[in-house]
Amino acid sequence: MSQPGTDWWTLGVIFGMAVITVVTRSFFFISSRPWHLPRWAQRGLQYAPIAALAAVIVPELVMTQGHLIASWQDARVFGATAGVAFYVWRRGAGQAVLGTIVVGMAVYLPLRIGLGW
Amino acid sequence: MTVRLGSSLSALLRHPEFRTGVQEVSGVAPGLAAWGLMTGVAMVNSGMSVVEAVAMTLLVFAGSSQLAGIPLIAAGAPVWVILATSFCVNLRFVVFSAHLRSYLMHLPRPARLLAGYLCADMTYVLFVRRFPHPSLEPAQRQAELAYFAGSSGLNWVSWQAASLLGIALAQWIPSAWGLGFAGILALIGVTCSLASSPMRRVSAGVAGAAAVAAFALPYKLNIVVAIAVAVALCLLLESPAPSDRRAAE
Numbered sequence: 001m002s003q004p005g006t007d008w009w010t011l012g013v014i015f016g017m018a019v020i021t022v023v024t025r026s027f028f029f030i031s032s033r034p035w036h037l038p039r040w041a042q043r044g045l046q047y048a049p050i051a052a053l054a055a056v057i058v059p060e061l062v063m064t065q066g067h068l069i070a071s072w073q074d075a076r077v078f079g080a081t082a083g084v085a086f087y088v089w090r091r092g093a094g095q096a097v098l099g100t101i102v103v104g105m106a107v108y109l110p111l112r113i114g115l116g117w
Numbered sequence: 118m119t120v121r122l123g124s125s126l127s128a129l130l131r132h133p134e135f136r137t138g139v140q141e142v143s144g145v146a147p148g149l150a151a152w153g154l155m156t157g158v159a160m161v162n163s164g165m166s167v168v169e170a171v172a173m174t175l176l177v178f179a180g181s182s183q184l185a186g187i188p189l190i191a192a193g194a195p196v197w198v199i200l201a202t203s204f205c206v207n208l209r210f211v212v213f214s215a216h217l218r219s220y221l222m223h224l225p226r227p228a229r230l231l232a233g234y235l236c237a238d239m240t241y242v243l244f245v246r247r248f249p250h251p252s253l254e255p256a257q258r259q260a261e262l263a264y265f266a267g268s269s270g271l272n273w274v275s276w277q278a279a280s281l282l283g284i285a286l287a288q289w290i291p292s293a294w295g296l297g298f299a300g301i302l303a304l305i306g307v308t309c310s311l312a313s314s315p316m317r318r319v320s321a322g323v324a325g326a327a328a329v330a331a332f333a334l335p336y337k338l339n340i341v342v343a344i345a346v347a348v349a350l351c352l353l354l355e356s357p358a359p360s361d362r363r364a365a366e
Contacts, residue, residue, distance in 0.1 A: 002211075004165065004166045005166055006168040006169050009235075010169050011168075011169060011172060012196075012355060013190055013196055013197070013199055013200075014169065014172050014173045014176060014287045015176065016196065016199075016200050017176075017177045017182065017183075017186055017199070017200065017203045018176035018177045018178075018202075020200055021177055021178065021179045021182060021205045021207060021234065022205065022230055022233050023215075024204060024208065024211050025206035025207065025208045025210040025213070025233040025236050026214055026229060026230050026234075027210070027211040027214040027215075028214040028215040028218045029214055029218045029222060029233070030226070030230070030233075032127045032222075036220075037218070040352060044348040044351070045215065045216045046221070046249070046317075047243065047317060047320040047352075048212050048213070048311065049213075049245055049246070049345055049350055050311040050312060051309060051320045051321065051323070051324035051343060051344045051347035051348060052209045052212070052238065052242075052306060052324070052344050053242065053304050053308040053311070053321070053325045054308060054320070054321040054322070054324040054325040054328070054343070054347075055209075055327070055328035055339070055340040055343035056238070056340060057304050057325070058326070058328055058329055059213060059329050059332055059339070060301050061301070062329060063332060066332060068329070070363060075295070075296065075298075076301075078134040078278070079298060080301070080305055081127055083305050085305065087309040087310075088309070092210045092309065092310055094309070096144075096306065096309075097148075097303065097306030097307060097309075097310065098143075098144040098145070098147065098306075099306075100302055100303075100305060101145070101147055101303050101306060103273075104298075104299075104305070105298065105299055105302065108289060108295065108298055108302075109294070112274050112294070112295050112298075
């Protein structure tokens with residue numbers, strides 16, 4: 001089979017997506033006009049980073065095809081638990097995040113590839 | 118002009134905070150790289166040509182928005198649907214940009230837009246973890262900028278290298294291995310490092326539950342809903358600061 005061709009429609013869409021990325025990520029600092037966030041919003045924003053991460057992570061761990069997982073035989077749950085346990089054990093010292101990744105994958109991959117969980 | 122830009126860039130690279138930024142991202146880079154690798158594989162497996170896949174990784178540089186857009190492009194969906202999806206998946210960055218505004222407004226607009234392009238989830242989270250409050254002093258601002266340059270620079274390079282590798286090796290890496298899970302583990306590690314106060318743990322718990330409950334919403338809007346619910350609840354639960362109460366009266 002030959003390689004798929006490149007077409008201008010797709011390249012145009014990709015360029016549009018790049019513009020959307022920059023606009024959304026810069027949304028509130030594109031304009032140079034002076035403007036201040038209300039105080040309550042400033043306080044609220046300190047809770048936003050961890051909320052965003054949890055909102056991305058949790059569905060990836062406990063859902064499959066839009067439904068909650070029904071079986072505990074899921075490599076993701078064990079991998080994530082092992083990773084968190086490692087982080088808590090190390091109390092976040094040194095390269096604890098790297099350790100979380102390595103320990104989590106060391107539990108996840110054998111369950112996933114070996115047992116098909 | 119070029120000389121001034123060059124010298125200010127080399128001052129940033131020599132700043133000790135540049136190295137700190139590089140070091141802090143290096144801990145999460147393997148997870149992000151595995152995620153980038155799988156994004157590269159996904160692009161090629163969806164039927165994109167190598168040129169298109171390379172253009173997408175270099176220009177769009179947004180994992181979640183790319184993964185959402187790939188099947189739509191493959192299906193030939195209307196352009197506005199693809200762009201609207203991309204916008205909605207990126208809505209959390211609009212929240213982040215409100216947060217980053219006070220750190221960045223002293224820069225000229227092209228530099229701010231470059232910072233916006235480079236600002237992925239991880240770079241934003243690590244940045245506000247290291248600098249909880251924006252500074253008005255030039256020396257401290259330079260430190261913030263150097264840290265951002267180091268962390269976002271390494272983040273960009275490792276994501277792009279892994280993504281390009283994924284594009285090159287797409288045929289040999291089955292997605293069944295689940296290597297992308299390393300990216301989730303990297304996010305989990307950073308979440309643990311942010312969970313430094315009881316209210317933040319509440320925020321994480323509420324957002325996680327809300328994201329599952331609202332999962333049926335289109336365009337990954339469940340993430341934005343989850344952030345809004347968690348932040349609103351934390352604001353209600355925390356005791357209001359005295360200055361706020363006075364302002365409200």
